[in-house]
Amino acid sequence: MEHYNMNLNLKVWRQKNAQTQGGFETYQVKNISSEMSFLEMIDVLNEELIAEGKDPIAFDHDCREGICGMCSLYIDGRPHGPWEQNTTCQLHMRAYKDGDTITIEPWRAGAFPVLKDLMVDRSAFDRIIQAGGFISVNTGNAVDANALPIEKDKADASFAAAACIGCGACVAACKNSSAMLFTSAKVTQLALLPQGAPERKSRALNMIAQMDKEGFGACTNTGACEAVCPKGISLTNIARLNQEYLGAALTVN
């Protein structure tokens, strides 16, 4: 790979806290290496801001390898930036060229209030899981793991749904701020496994009820979520959730 350096203009959302109004600030960063990650580029800017006595930009991140789901950032109108199936922390600066302007905003959704600058509160996702994203099995109750064979294709499909990192990009991309992709991924993972069967109905009903309660919008099947999901969670999960929900609602009614 050829390396190069670049100068960039950044338009960054700054907001002191949840109570105050925010706005954009513009920054210039110089000599950014194409080998840096996007977050390392912000690290560089933050070090400069601190040196100048200014407040650095607050953003969420932890693993920096695309698995914890902590990083966010709405970059030039797209959650997690321009690369396909990618998280912000894995985005590298070779995606940009000298002179580019980059606009960086937090996730925007009523259910994800901004805490500061680019950090938002995603605890609504935890509460959706609390509503039913589990199998009720106490520790020590399990039978031998191989006593329950599971068809490989089902296990693989369950794993594909379980790959969701809970980042919230799907919500940020959706014009309705719907959390259907996230919720459907968990419902699908558990619905495909025999262990998940006993609670199938209540799970779908309760998780959807919680989703509504948190203020996430309805799904109108636009597919913006799937397009930005870093883990390739597919829309077919939403179809399955709808099926599960309808099936459950019918029997319960």
Next chain:
Amino acid sequence: MLNAKIPAGPLDKKWTSYKSTCKLVNPANKRKLEIVVVGTGLAGASAAAALGELGYKVKAFCFQDSPRRAHSIAAQGGINAAKNYQNDGDSVYRLFYDTIKGGDYRAREGNVHRLAEVSGAIIDQCVAQGVPFAREYGGLLSNRSFGGTQVQRTFYAAGQTGQQLLLGAYSALERQVALGNVTMYNRHEMLDVVVVDGKARGIIARDLVSGKLERHFGHAVLLCSGGYGNVFYLSTNAMGSNVTAAWKAHKKGAFFGNPCFTQIHPTCIPVSGDHQSKLTLMSESLRNDGRIWVPKKQNDTRKASDIPEEERDYYLERRYPAFGNLVPRDVASRAAKERCDAGYGVGSSKQAVYLDYADAIKRYGKIEAGKKGLDHASEAEIIALGKEVVKEKYGNLFDMYEKITGENPYETPMRIYPAVHYTMGGLWVDYELMTNVPGLYALGEANFSDHGANRLGASALMQGLADGYFVIPYTLGNYLADDIHTKPLPEDHPAFVEAEKAVADRIQQLMSIKGTKTVESFHKRLGKIMWDKCGMARNAEGLKQAIAEIQQLKKEFWSDVKIPGEINELNPELDKANRVADFIELGELMCIDALNRNESCGGHFREESQTPEGEAQRDDANYMYVAAWEYKGDHQWELHKEVLDYEVVKPSQRSYK
């Protein structure tokens, strides 16, 4: 002399007899007992969930925005268990033996045997929770091999095993939250342990959003706060991983065990420049199929593809024919360093070796062609089929490599170099996972317990979940049975007031320094001292220099650090300053410990102590002990020794030849 409270009796009966004789707490009393759990990685989430299920009142804390994001999520390769599903000769004893040997005879037999005993139940529990492990076509679980073993006992979920296990534990935890048994405190950082009459009785935590300090009572406190590899600045740990919780406990009296035992993982993506904020692991599972090599010629500048087979040195296969590319991590890391130091490194920095998949792709391609009955498949067809197989096994790791380096590892060999990855050292705990402070426990990577001087791959996940699901539910009851009459302390108890004041004063002091250098710059400097002088190879002179340099760095930090913002607001720089201040103190202790241990063992390589072939040379006569350090005041520690008795295994020079 430290007493580890290992139960009497034959090794394979100890845990059974402990479980059947330990004290119990009845359900009505459990409801009255409050437990503080700091950390919700595999160890903390499993402990909080299991204790909630039993009926204890649990409060759990993590500094991320959700328990699902703990660093355990990043574990890639797999989790060991002695299931012997492959019928390849595995057993509880063999897992126990491999772990003791892999740890270079510096772990406790009793603990390790218990770990091996409960390993199978972990897999059962995870499957019951819906963890989607990899399966074979028959529907049964699949296994792979890992370093330091000759059986296939590693369970996995592609390259995302930690994620799937943590999400399993997280869902069990959230279920208990929904049931009201666990209260979860996200974006909270524990900043001190509260000790009353010698017993741990709670913590002081800071709400990282509001900056406010809070007091939380607990009849017992469990620290499940992970490892401290970030003392080196660059490591494969998540950015937020830190030592603060363990360090505060240490300063409140808990001994720190074997702090210098650090694991340097052989296969990580090399450093690309000064801007680097962290390093990325390429899972050990890649050594199953990948072959590691460097050119036979020094300073060879040809592209990998231009170097013919006979001019490649597969140095692990050459030096260790029995284990080849699957030697334990410490051995593989040192061998890579040796080649690079001798001038055989590759890439622009020359600090890298190749991890090559070309052979594996061909081998798998041929097998696939065979399965499909393609007798006359062309080389290109075979390669295409082989790439598919490799993609299924390691796809996400290969993608990650490509995103970071911009190179396609299906076409060119990956460049890798060792990086700090895990810390075997940690808070000293006894058999019950209790530190020497009654009521204060340490679980998971935060304790020092089971891996001796080197951890085998896929054993940290096993240990975290063993501690949380299957050990602490018993051992905690044994302690709390005598505590059922203790009433929760009111928040205005003098011990809480005093502890909170000390924390507030320290934060105030940090903020009022208003110096000129950023927290990050101090952390980087500390990391460099540690990597250069307390890293893959250590010697007395370097360690002495490091101690002096760290003491100087500490002075400078406390007089010249610059922290922007305010105390009572969301302030990540202040959070980081709190952590780096603790890392600096820990760094000094690590060097003191490394200096004291004048032998090589596992990941701790003292240049003064090696065999003629350059392998680690243990000194069992003088160092067959756990070094447990007691904090005595600024720059002062006292060494306590827990002598290790090997009743069953006979320690010998480790050989993987």
